[in-house]
Amino acid sequence: MQEHISKRIADLDWASLQQSLDTNGYAKLPPLLTKTECLEVIGTYEDESQFRSTIDMARYRFGIGQYKYYGSALPPLLQVLREGMYPPLAQTANRWLEQLGESPAYPESLEPFLEQCHKEGQTRSTPLILKYETDGYNCLHQDLYGAVYFPFQVVFALNQRGNDYTGGEFLLVEQRPRAQSRGRVLTLEQGEGIIFPTQHRPVLGTRGYYKTTLRHGVSTVTSGTRYSLGIIFHDAQ
DSSP, rough: OHHHHHHHHHHHHHHHHHEEEEEOOOEOOOOSOOHHHHHHHTTTOGGGGGEEEEEEGGGGEEEEEEEEEESSSSSSHHHHHHHHHEEEEEEEHHHHHHHHHHHOOOOOSSSHHHHHHHHTTTBOOOOOOEEEEEEEEEEEOOOOOOSSOOOOOOOOOSSTTTTTTTEEEEEEEEEOOTTTOOOEEEEOOOOEEEEEEEEEEEEEEEEEEEEEEEEEEEEEEEEEEEEEEEEEEEEOO
């Protein structure tokens, strides 16, 4: 199964995805996960041995819902997603750095990048599963866990909008210098994903490239239960 997922990742139209990241600040993935794979991930939710930490979002005023960070021995599906999607995104990450006048900083593969995280004391795994029930939501935020971070992350829908839940749209808000923020509302069908910036992105202006800051969240779930999978490439302190 993992070999099939690796091929699906390799067969994605990465040129178009990278162009969308440049133009729109995000890129929507076609259904990359099958229904069976999505249900397999949802099935891990009640197995506490899979996770290193559980967060009640209301307790920290992050929103209403719950998410769980997987332990360092990730389920094989998640490991393949993390390892397979990192290399093409690292190419875009380095190109964005160059556009901003900085030197490339991201290795070609995931393992040496994680070694950079670990040298900074960031040793805890960050891929997570999120669960929202009716009236649940996630406030706008950034997933930064230390000095080292990867500038992209990916979220996948694990169950079916309209059948299993309503509402719960993905929110992406871009704060532009000397201008009002711009928001996008994005919907995902089961197995689809969105690649989006972790903190900021370069935008071409009249005087060259400048940074805009982005935050993401989830709108209120109006009925049912919504599950999603987050693939974060940097580890946490």
